[in-house]
Amino acid sequence: MPAEQQTAERVGRPYPSRTNVSQACESCRKRKARCSGDRPGCIACTKQGRDCIYAEGGDKRRSESGKHPALPSASASALSSTSIHAVVAAAPGLGEPLVLTPLGDALEEPSTEEHEPWGVGELVLSAQGNLHSNPEATLYRPVAVRLVRPYPAEGLAHYLPCSATYLPIPLVTVQHRQLVDLAFTYGLSLGMNTWKVIFVDSLNKGVRNAFFSPALHLAIIATGLRYCRDPGVYNSYLAPGQAYADRGLLFLDAARREVEKESANPMLSTVLAWLLICATCVHMSLDQLGGQAYARGTFMAADFRVHQQCDEQLKAIKQPLRAMLDKARRDVYGYCLAISAWWAAYYSRPMLPFVETPTQHMSRLHGVCGPHPSAPHAISHAFQVHRTLSLLTLQVVSCNHGARMGAHARAERVTRLCRELEAWRDGMPPCLAWPPETEPPSPSVVTLFASYHSLVIHLLRPYAIERASRGLTGPEWAGVVFEAALDTCTAAAAQIIELVHYVRDQYGMWAAPCNLQDCIYHAATILVFQASGLVPTPPAAATTALASLAYAHMALLELAETWPAAAQAAESVRMLQAQYCVSV
Numbered sequence: 001m002p003a004e005q006q007t008a009e010r011v012g013r014p015y016p017s018r019t020n021v022s023q024a025c026e027s028c029r030k031r032k033a034r035c036s037g038d039r040p041g042c043i044a045c046t047k048q049g050r051d052c053i054y055a056e057g058g059d060k061r062r063s064e065s066g067k068h069p070a071l072p073s074a075s076a077s078a079l080s081s082t083s084i085h086a087v088v089a090a091a092p093g094l095g096e097p098l099v100l101t102p103l104g105d106a107l108e109e110p111s112t113e114e115h116e117p118w119g120v121g122e123l124v125l126s127a128q129g130n131l132h133s134n135p136e137a138t139l140y141r142p143v144a145v146r147l148v149r150p151y152p153a154e155g156l157a158h159y160l161p162c163s164a165t166y167l168p169i170p171l172v173t174v175q176h177r178q179l180v181d182l183a184f185t186y187g188l189s190l191g192m193n194t195w196k197v198i199f200v201d202s203l204n205k206g207v208r209n210a211f212f213s214p215a216l217h218l219a220i221i222a223t224g225l226r227y228c229r230d231p232g233v234y235n236s237y238l239a240p241g242q243a244y245a246d247r248g249l250l251f252l253d254a255a256r257r258e259v260e261k262e263s264a265n266p267m268l269s270t271v272l273a274w275l276l277i278c279a280t281c282v283h284m285s286l287d288q289l290g291g292q293a294y295a296r297g298t299f300m301a302a303d304f305r306v307h308q309q310c311d312e313q314l315k316a317i318k319q320p321l322r323a324m325l326d327k328a329r330r331d332v333y334g335y336c337l338a339i340s341a342w343w344a345a346y347y348s349r350p351m352l353p354f355v356e357t358p359t360q361h362m363s364r365l366h367g368v369c370g371p372h373p374s375a376p377h378a379i380s381h382a383f384q385v386h387r388t389l390s391l392l393t394l395q396v397v398s399c400n401h402g403a404r405m406g407a408h409a410r411a412e413r414v415t416r417l418c419r420e421l422e423a424w425r426d427g428m429p430p431c432l433a434w435p436p437e438t439e440p441p442s443p444s445v446v447t448l449f450a451s452y453h454s455l456v457i458h459l460l461r462p463y464a465i466e467r468a469s470r471g472l473t474g475p476e477w478a479g480v481v482f483e484a485a486l487d488t489c490t491a492a493a494a495q496i497i498e499l500v501h502y503v504r505d506q507y508g509m510w511a512a513p514c515n516l517q518d519c520i521y522h523a524a525t526i527l528v529f530q531a532s533g534l535v536p537t538p539p540a541a542a543t544t545a546l547a548s549l550a551y552a553h554m555a556l557l558e559l560a561e562t563w564p565a566a567a568q569a570a571e572s573v574r575m576l577q578a579q580y581c582v583s584v
Helices: 003-010 026-031 043-048 074-090 173-187 196-205 214-226 231-237 249-262 268-283 287-304 311-316 324-347 375-402 407-426 443-468 485-506 516-531 539-559 565-580
Strands: 123-125 131-133
Touching (some): 026 043, 173 196, 173 214, 173 231, 196 214, 214 249, 214 268, 249 268, 249 287, 268 287, 268 324, 268 565, 287 324, 324 516, 375 443, 407 443, 485 516, 516 539, 516 565, 539 565
Antiparallel strands (some): 123 131
């Protein structure tokens, strides 16, 4: 036998240096026991009930006597391996979402058959809104865990709206109502909802429930103070040494302390409080505190299983469907999705742990529908479509920044996401038509359209830039989506600037929702690319891009009066423009 062939045959043997290898199975060989060598199972393994495995490189003796039937040949093994790799490589191109590891790597699954995840036993819905595992019916939680703890006894004075004991400063009734209105009108666009009426009613009754808690109350007052421009109001709620730029910090600090107390015995309102504190802190340039609040809020939402519908459990505790508890779970899930999608796009960081298997119902529609729908009806519709857009945002972030996949699979994923974004835009309900036919929509609804255009830019911007620099040359990048990527991003940026014009002219930039800052920055990155001369651009288009950049920079500085983080975005725009074209 030639030396090369001997070397090739030794690969994978238990003892590569030996010519004669034991014909015993792996179990008997390791135990140094006598093995009968029977296939498929030897006598010892069959008697003991063990798996009988023979080494693939075994039984290579020169003697033909006693030689057992040969194992599959190397060519057959190679063919099998090639087939498996072909199936694995083709799976992502089928449009199925990849499974991500905690590190963001993609686990490509060859099977396209959907399989429901395994349950964890009986799920029980508590009066606090927590859909938890019954300790007596699951292997995943011990019986000793006490899932429902009584609330501490608190007097009525603790919950009085304007003089509650948890307030750092007593509130004047008229000013308190004004601050709550400001927060719900302008500040909660990341969770456009209609639970203001329930919140105010619970606040007046002093009842902690799924829509009201002291921490949520404090967070809403802090948000309202950020939008307050009346010196007679905000000066009354500043701590010694604080100025206009610090308004709301006193109540934000109190909200952080109160939500820590509530987390020992949480309700759905505690989840809302954590997430609202997160958005407020980040847009006040308190990123570290915002990150801590985000981690606590999303973990608590996952623990409550707000992504799962609980119709049967509601019946078990004699709660009607679509009552307060069911409505709260739906709204909290939608709000959590919106915050998580914004967080993932803002930081390009991991997303919610439970977005792969949602079963939760859509939030309910409110208000009057018809030829002239009421404002609450339009806002509740916007909350529903915002939930769908949030799921698409998480998929875009995963596709561009979280999943490892081949060029063909990535191109297929981007194309599919483009189709889904177009379907989202085409399926907009009539009450959210743009441009508006009747009365001006709220800034939150306008920001919803800006979020859509910024998501289009987020999805296609890497491929537009790479294609312009001749970086995408493979046949998989030859589709219409990638050929028109730069034009699509340019059109989306122009739409965002138009929407910013609308908000600024109708309300003023001080009234813009906090996440409009992110939309403006996405548009500015494309405008810089267009005005820089890195791609062939007509002189008129370059001049328009420069003018739009100047307007975006001015809008961000005006928005910074309410949310200081917008000033950082404006400085980033100025640096990009100074680097690639001209200074702002």
